[in-house]
Amino acid sequence: MGIVFAALAALGTPPSMAGQNDEAIAGRAATHTYELGAVVDVRRASPLGLRVMAVTPGGAADHIGLRAGDMLQSVNGHRLDGDTRPATALAAALQAGAGALRIQGRRDGKPVTLSGSMALPGIGTSAGCGQLTSQLDGLPANSNVRRVDITQIEGRRALAAGAPRHPVAAGTRVVILREHVPQPPARALSSYASKAFVLDIEPDTTYYVGARPLAGSPTGAWEPFVWQTLPEACR
DSSP states (O other), X not given: OOEEEEEEEOOOOOGGGTTSOTTTTHHHHSOSSSOOSEEEEOSSOOTXXXXXXXXXXXXXXXXXXXXXXXXXXXETTEEOTTOSOHHHHHHHHHHHTTTEEEEEEEETTEEEEEEEESOOTTTTEEEEEEEEEOOOTTOOTTOOOBOEEEEEETTEEOSOTTOSOEEEEEEEXXXXXXXXXXXSOSSOGGGSOEEEEEEEEOXXXXXXXXXXXXXXXXXXXXXXXXXXXXXXXXX
């Protein structure tokens, strides 16, 4: 099993979206006929463009050279910087290319232009499915593993918080994990950090994900990790 970090991003929730899932809007933009193969922060309009949070290895975005941290300003001729409905704008822009992908943006403050195709069947995928869970069943009370919420899988909004298992197509997948938000929330939703995680999902395997504190960090910083894997039929 290969596990690598794709990006680490602390997300906030604008007041107009208070009470919503942090990535609910983003999940609407990456689930159409043509897929970018990246997780993009589309929760709010920005004059700088839309930030790429993570890129799925082997997907269309990775194939053309898009990187986590890049800012998308135009996709297939559709401007995204400053659009008041960024999720809808990105979805329309991806469809407009009819499989082609032309991106203008900025990387480290400099202009970048990328182009290629979204028609990459079979890349990063394999037959069957695995499962993700954030449950901590079986861990001793003194464990250093913290609970997380699985909020997004491959740009799609995950099942409802607290779902015991999240089925995931086998292959390389980008998952967004957020600090667990109790009900009612103990603090403002905007203060709960989210991070992107890349997993190689094997068929009929359940991955138990959690957070562990970063050694030497006095600020409560954490990183996502898999603390257990078990063979289990995907259902």
